[in-house]
Amino acid sequence: MLSRANAYDLDLAKDGAQHFPGAAAAARAEICAALHEVPHDRAGVRIQGIEALRPILDKGGPVGSLAASFLGQRCRPVRAILFDKTPATNWSLAWHQDRTICVKMRMDVKGYGPWTIKAGIQHVAPPFALLARMLTLRVHLDDVPADNAPLLIAPGSHMAGRVATEGYDDVVSRCGTRICLAKAGDVWVYATPILHASAASKQGGHRRVLQVDYSADDLDCGLEWLGV
Numbered sequence: 001m002l003s004r005a006n007a008y009d010l011d012l013a014k015d016g017a018q019h020f021p022g023a024a025a026a027a028r029a030e031i032c033a034a035l036h037e038v039p040h041d042r043a044g045v046r047i048q049g050i051e052a053l054r055p056i057l058d059k060g061g062p063v064g065s066l067a068a069s070f071l072g073q074r075c076r077p078v079r080a081i082l083f084d085k086t087p088a089t090n091w092s093l094a095w096h097q098d099r100t101i102c103v104k105m106r107m108d109v110k111g112y113g114p115w116t117i118k119a120g121i122q123h124v125a126p127p128f129a130l131l132a133r134m135l136t137l138r139v140h141l142d143d144v145p146a147d148n149a150p151l152l153i154a155p156g157s158h159m160a161g162r163v164a165t166e167g168y169d170d171v172v173s174r175c176g177t178r179i180c181l182a183k184a185g186d187v188w189v190y191a192t193p194i195l196h197a198s199a200a201s202k203q204g205g206h207r208r209v210l211q212v213d214y215s216a217d218d219l220d221c222g223l224e225w226l227g228v
Contacts, residue, residue, distance in 0.1 A: 010178060012070065016158035017180065017190035020066060024139045025185030027062040031210060032141055040084045043091050046102070046119050047080035047210070048228055057212055057228060066187060067135055067214040075216040078102065078134075078225040085149050085200070085207040095154070095168040095197045098136065099125050101213070102226040109221045121226060126219070128162045134192040134215045140182040141208035149201040151180040151188065158191035171195055 012018035024031070034052035038045050047053065055061050057077040059068040068075050079102045085091065100123040106115055111127040144150045154175035157163070163171055172195055180188050190196070192213060201207050212228070219225060 008181075010153075010155055012189055012191070015155035016194040017153050017155065017178075017188065019180065019182070020187045020189060021183065022185050023066055023187040024063055027056050028141060028185045031056060031139065032208075035082055035141075035208075035210065038082055040086065041089055043083070043089065045082045045084075046121055047082055048121070048226065050228075053080070053228065063137060063139055063187065063212065064214070066189065067137055067212075070135060070189070071133075071214055071216045075135075075214045076225075077212050077228045078215050079213040080228040081211045083207075083209045083211060087204055090149075090200045092149075092200045093196075093198050095172055095195050096165075097163060097193050097195055098213075099128075099131065099162070099193070101126050101130075101215075101219075103219065104224045104226050107221065107223055109219075109223055111220070112223065124223075128193070130215070130217055130219075131193045132158070132191070133217060134213055136190055136192045137212045137214065138180075138182075138188040138190070139210040139212065140184055140186045140188070141210065142206045143184050144180075144182040144207060144209075146179060146181065147202040148205075148207045149198050150182065152177055152197045152199075153180060153190060154178075154195040157195040158193045160195075162193075163195065168195060 058064045116123045154172045
């Protein structure tokens with residue numbers, strides 16, 4: 001079992017997560033400015049239609065090019081969420097897998113479901129094979145030491161397939177836990193289905209993370225990614 005230590009030595013191909021120090025440092029101020037008007041009083045705000053972010057997140061930009069280095073030139077950002085933990089808006093997340101995607105319109109397609117609406121946006125659970133080919137990038141806008149709610153991941157758990165909720169603890173026990181510390185401007189890349197969690201922040205400031213999902217796949221039977 002891996003220890004509950006920092007995860008700087010993890011490799012994306014083997015462990016499902018990897019740390020890229022300073023990968024977004026040059027774009028951090030621009031990202032913060034683009035997100036200035038986004039509400040900061042919610043656990044997570046889904047980002048859509050902010051023009052200033054698009055060149056940064058596109059495959060040719062400082063964030064998107066990192067995703068493209070793994071997924072190829074067909075990849076594009078398909079969902080973005082701003083998480084901002086503050087003293088007024090603080091929360092913890094138990095172990096879980098990210099299992100849904102955002103689409104433009106609901107269509108009944110075999111293998112897609114169940115459907116939900118979050119923040120007025122259609123979400124659906126796609127075939128797991130699609131999720132397994134996706135990557136999630138976490139762009140850190142603030143320092144994340146051990147007391148500022150770093151992401152916890154279970155290395156290798158992305159290879160376990162779709163894990164039933166009651167099986168989370170067993171998989172985490174087998175894989176171990178790593179703590180994903182970060183400096184402002186760092187990017188963590190992880191396989192979208194990896195089991196992950198986080199505690200509430202113990203600091204008095206911000207813990208802002210722009211989380212962006214990337215895929216190189218088209219959806220089936222006329223379904224379309226909502227995109228960012």
